[in-house]
Amino acid sequence: MKSIQTRLNSAFVLITLALCLILWVSYSWFLRQTAYDFVNASLGSEAYVLLKSVEMDDSGGWRINAQYVAPVYEQPMSGHYFQFQVGDDPKWHYSRSLWxxxxxxxxxxxxxNQGLRLLKKHDKPWLVREEVFTKDGRRLRMLLASDVSHIESGLARLRWGMMLVVALFLGAMLLAQILVIRSGLRSLVRVSGQLNQLKQGEIRKLPEADTVEVEPLVTEINYLVKSMEMRLTRSRNALGNLAHAAKTPLTVLDRQIEALQRIAPEQAEALREQSKQLRDLMERELRRARIAGAALPGHRIYLQQELDKLVRTMHAVHRDRQLQIDTQISATSYFPGERDDLVELLGNLLDNACKWARSRVRVSGMMDEHCLDLRIADDGPGVAADQRERLLQRGERLDESRAGHGLGMSIVAEIVRQYGGELDLQRADLGGLEVRLLLPRRQGMDLSASLHRDSAASPL
Amino acid sequence: MRVLLVEDDPALGPDLKSELARSGYAVDLVDNGVDAEAAGYEDIYDIAVLDLGLPGRPGLEVLHNWRKRKNALPVLILTARSAWQERVDGFEAGADDYLCKPFHTEELLLRMSALLRRVHQQAGAALEVAGLLLDEKTQSVVPQGQAPVSLTGTEYRLLRYFMHNPARVLSKLQLVEHLYDDAVENDSNVIEAYIKMLRKKIGHDRIETRRGQGYVFRP
Incomplete structure (x- = not known):
């Protein structure tokens, strides 16, 4: 995955480098040109001085009157040179500096312009200017040269200096940009943190964003979360209504069958069987459809409160039996999901435990950094090891005479599966069956390590 | 025993009403939440069988309102809603029992009589007061160590009400209200006749007459 920060930074560095390069090339071209123009102009004025100092010597030849000539032309290899030729005479007169x-x-x-030439002489750059004058009726051809290596070295110095400035400038700009982008992205970073909190169930909706660009995102996410919740509630209500609408006629049907039984027992039995199948099927599918699963973010249901209500309900349902239901829940334990799912899960398990228990049922729960660890134990007859597997896999009802352990168990398994949890049956230290549940705090956590942790290190 | 039956289904409601009547209950059938709540405040019912999905006012709200106004009418919720959260909500709202549809009539009758016994703090599986055992299935009374004596419908209902309210003074009007669901037989003189017949079957001194007040069943 790419980071916006890296992408912006690399784009910035590339663009700035390209700009600096263009600037640098054109700048040094202009500088060099200006320097050449300057040299050219001084060569031009030198030419006139020299023209004036060219005179005929006594023998009819030509010479330079050294009095007028600048001393640099007398110094060998001084960097300033000239040579001239008069009339048709092929002989060139050289400045002394030419040696x-x-x-x-x-x-x-x-x-x-003006025929200025740049050439290499002994690895040194010379600028050469040629002038043609007419002196005393004769044609005078004059070449002036100037060693410009100092210009080149000056330009080279400038190049390095500029490079340093550009590098410093680039560094400073990059730093500034990182800071600017980081502060610009801060609202995004904040939103991603809040999304995490939402997922963990610490908040129910994202707080308002403070930037125009992020605000639609936050609004959209909040809308999605809300509409998912509403859709779930709607479909739950629809299911409740369907259940009501379907079960009441089914009840009437059953009562008709009962009436029929008195007249034609065989037909009644066949009908009763079909009606029972229909009822079981409907019950199972309706219950399955009610499971919300871990799809919704933003839920954190504290166990104790729900458990207190459920225990009261269990005492009411199993009123004729003097059951003692203990709960040992560590204070920070919460269910990372939807309330109805938790109640359905615990309701089925507790109901089973209460049905089979002789006198005691115990619920214990604790939470570590990975998952919620729940155990429901009873002091009933328990389930043999080979039967436990059957119970888990198919949700079979082991004892047809007593309701429960059947459909309830398959609902429990379905809920645990939807939350990505683990379900295990073992012998309780109370003597009966102990159901152990592991539910991950976040979707997609691996629980195998927690499941196989020594049972001796049990909660509390 | 007079039952407030709240059920909006046009087929199940009347059917259940006649079934309950056959088992010796006086039944008033109400098919919406608003009327149900109003009826619940009348002090003539011994038990209410309440459906949750009702037109007018949801059953849970009806129950909630009753409990808020300190109405202790025993309530058995009879509903298609079978999720545990819904059961928890039902009990938290103040229900005394919760039965899911579809159900068997025997189960409903069993739960109703268990609830009535519980309300009158009578433990055990059958209604038994002072050596008298009432068999709800055969609608007969078994005096201790003797053969069962069968009862007529009204005698059974009368005795059951007495046995649920032992040692309490019950006026004729009260007896009429709790035995009959309409005004057809509410002549209180009829009660005297039934008391007389009942005394023949269970012994004269079981029911004491309090002049100007009513009758007391002596445990």
Missing amino acids: DESIPLEGGEFVG
Whole structure:
């Protein structure tokens, strides 16, 4: 997955580098050109000075009057040179600074205007300007050259300096950008944290966002959560109504069958069988459809409160039996899901336990960082090891004479499955059956380690 | 025993009413929540059988309102809603028992008589007061160590009401209200005749006459 921060940063670095490169290339081109123009202009003015100092010597030849010439032309290899030729005379007159060299008449590349040439002489860049004058009726061809290596080295220095400035600038901008983006993304980061809280059930909806860009996201998520809750409630109500609508006629039908039994027992028995199947099927499917599962975020049901109500209900349902129902729930234990699912889960397990218990039922629960660990134990006859497997796998009813342990168990298994939990049956230390449930705090957590943890390290 | 039967189904309601009447209950059938709540405040019912999905006012709300106004009428919820959360809600709202549809009539009758016994703090599986055992199935009375004596419908209902309320002064009007569901036989003189017949079957001194007040069943 890509991070917005990294993507923005790399884009920024690339764009800034490209811009700096363009700036740097054009800047150094202009600088060099300006320097050449400057050299060119000074060569031009030098040419006029030299033109003035060219004079005929006594022998009819031509020479330079050293009095007018700048001393740099007298210094060998000083970097400033000239040579000239008068009339048709092929002989060139050289400045002393040239020593025994000469300025190349051709070659090099033309830079700027006015025939300025840049060429290499002994690995040194020379700028050469050629002028043609007329002096005393004669044609005077003059070449002036200037060693511009100081310009090149100046430009090179400038290049490094600029590189340093650009690097510093880039670093500073990048830092500034990271800070700006981070503060810009802060509301997103906050929302992702709040989403986590929502998933954990610490909050029921996301608080209002403070940025225009994030606000629609938050609104949309809240709307989704709410509409899912509403849809669940609606479908629950619809199921309740359906159950009511379907079961009442079924009751009437059963009563008709009872009446029929007095007249035609055989037909009545066949009808009764069909009616029972229909009833079981409906009951099972309706109960299954009611399970919300772990799809909804934002739920955290504290166990003790629900358990207190259920225990009161169990005492009412099994009123004729003097049962003692103990609950040992660590205070922080919560059910990471939907209230009705928890009540259905515990209701079925407790009801089973109460049916089979002789006098005692115990519910214990604790929570660790992975899951909720629930145990429901009774002091009844228990279930043999080989039967437990059957009970778990098919939700079979082991004893047809007593209701329960059948459909209830399959509902329990279905709820546990939908929450990604684990279900295990074992012998209780009270003597009867102990049902152990592990329900993950978050969807997708691996519970195998917790399940096989030593049972001796039991809650409380 | 007079029952307030709240059931909106047009087939099940009357059917259940006649079934309960056959078992010796006086039954008033109400098919909506508003009337049901109003009827529950009349002090003539011994038990209510309440459906939850009712037109007008939900059954749970009816029950809740009764309990809020300190109406201790024993209530058996008879509903298609079988989820545990719904059962918990029912008991938390103040129900005394909860039976899911579809159900068998015997189960309902068993639960009703168990609830009535419980309300009158009578433990045990059958109604037995002072050596008299009332057999609800055969509608007969078994005096201790003697053969069962069968009762007519009204005698049975009368004796059952007496046995549920031992040592209490019961006026003729009270007896009429709890034995009959309509005004057809509510002439209180009829009661005197039935008391007389009942005394022949269970012994004269079981029912004491309090002049100007009514009758007392002596345990």
